[in-house]
Amino acid sequence: MLNTAIRAEALSKQYRIGQLQRYKALRATITSVLSGTVHAARQVLAGSKNSNLSKEARRHIWALKDVSFTVNQGEVLGVIGHNGSGKSTLLKVLSRITEPTQGWAEVRGRVVSLLEVGTGFHPELTGRENIFLNGAILGMQRREIAHKFDDIVAFSGLEKFIDTPVKHYSSGMYVRLGFSVAAHLDAEVLLVDEVLAVGDAAFQQKCLDRMHQVTNSGRTVLFVSHNMAAIRNLCSRAIVLESGRLVCDAAPEEAIAQYLTSVREVGQPDASTAEPVETGSGRVRILRGKAESPFGEDNTVLAGAPARFIIWYRAAEHQSLVKLGLIITVSDSNGVNIFSCHTGMNQSFSDLPAAGKIVCQVNQIPLIPGEYMAHIVLKDDAGVAAQVNNAIKLRVVDDGSFGLVDLLPPMWGTVVVPHQWHWLPENSDMREVQHGNGS
């Protein structure tokens, strides 16, 4: 018996840029300055292609537009698309976190979204207490949680730490506990967003096995991933989203092919999907970000050459910042993250003035030529203070700095690591390589 589990009809969601910052007039001003900067940069890079884009159209974004599909009970539907194509918005609408602007959807049965595992964990509470709290937040009854408690703990492998406050957990342990609670939910419909990208390899395998178990148990799953292998293995069908529109609804192989073609066709990231998206608590603001290299124009850097990222920030309260950590993540035109620069525990800033700029020096840009996107995250002691996705549209050009005759095309990988090649006689000692450097 094939029952429809999810049915979406012309589902649309519109966001107004700047709506995010409405609670402070200053913020809207800065946002427009920031988007103005990026817009200008884009025009320089992309010629006058976007100059006919009206101001009004830039102020409103359809994160989803006329998306219609059905999912049968027990089906596992993959959702693929670039960053900003509307995948997460779709899950948010289906899990009722935010309302659609137009259109409608119907979902049969209990829906659980694994948008972010461990949501609602309180650092001061123990693992045990958080299992109950998290279970309740996810809609479990107390009896149900108590009944499954031992299974949850066993799955997480955290028996020894279950009565320790989770603030003492490592981030890996945190995620393991969160996933364990979520994985033991009895939901008819599961919305999964990249949770498999967490934890160590062994735990990832455990999660994959669990996903297999879930998908074979007749539950309906919506699975969002950049991992094409996982889509291929787990899904019976897949849809492709592009700029909020559904462009393909087919068997996984066909959908993946369509997605990869669109990646190649677009080549450069589609300008309309690459608007800077700003989130965070707003305690600190990212006023502007750019990349510069000793030679080129702004946001154009040389493959294999030094470069720096510069970030202008300002604290909302005009007070000095007790603690500030940064992450700059660079992703490729498919939206796949390639590398991050992270201040980590040791290099984060303390007692910074309320405004200034921060420079991140990269000794060698390890990327082959192409279009990339840099995302910036500022963290203070209370969490993410500001995050601007698609903050810097980064162009990497080649001037032979890698010292290689020619770089391989992207299908061989987009990252270049410094390396040397040597020839040695069959039985020689490896130590000779270090001594005879660069033969």
Next chain:
Amino acid sequence: MSGNRAVREDAKGHGDSSVVSIRATTGWRFLDLGELWKYRELLYFLAWRDIKVRYKQTAIGLAWALIQPLAMMAIFTILFGKLAKLPSDGIPYPLFALAGIMPWQVFSRSISESASSLVTDQRLITRIYFPRIIVPTTTVLAGLVDFAIAFTALVILMLIYRIAPNINLVFLPAFIILMAITALGIGYWLSALNIEYRDVAYVLPFLTQFWLFATPVVYPSSMVPEQWQILYGLNPMSGVIEGFRWSLLGAGRGPGIMTAVSVLVSATLFISGIMWFRRRERTFVDAVGSGGR
């Protein structure tokens, strides 16, 4: 796993009743009581979390719920009882003050915590669906637990002064409910406003301080001239605190026109607060953003 299957079949058995319809909603609406009932355990767990976390990493823990009103009582007794010699409806001033301070502190704390509750729990509301009105509601529930603890101090003080409650005591729960409804109503308004206009967080401390002196906490409402009583009752906390003293200590004139006005204002705040909250909650998530990926 047999339990899992049972739950699933149960849901299937209900057929169409478990279909959730997702579409844009418009206009005013009241509470979805059926849904709230389904989420009652979440209400309990979030209140439990608030209480549990509130006194973690403090040396004396729950004793703070006792010390805060007692310290305020001592200060008020010296300032207003001894120096200013304010009247106290014929009961010892410390007892008079404490009976006003307790509901006042729970009220003012509840509204300020409610106001910031949605912002504090923004990670939660941007990632999981549940009736959002639960968030400000839990802060008031947690406040009531503080209230219960502080109540023991009041009972001890009554024993010391040898003042026994009379039959009026049966009305005490009604005034506690009135206090909770007032705090909830204001909490709904402020939390929904604060998520869009953080100005609320700046205005509130100043507002509650002013409000304290517009409420019969350090003085009896009998000091307010008769012709102003109705106006005075527009402050719903006037009715709450007067009623509180009357039912517990037998002080004051008992419920009258002022109390009626307070009840009316409180009910208006409560219902309008729910309506406003339910109207604004559609854009809460869009207003705070996703708070990081």
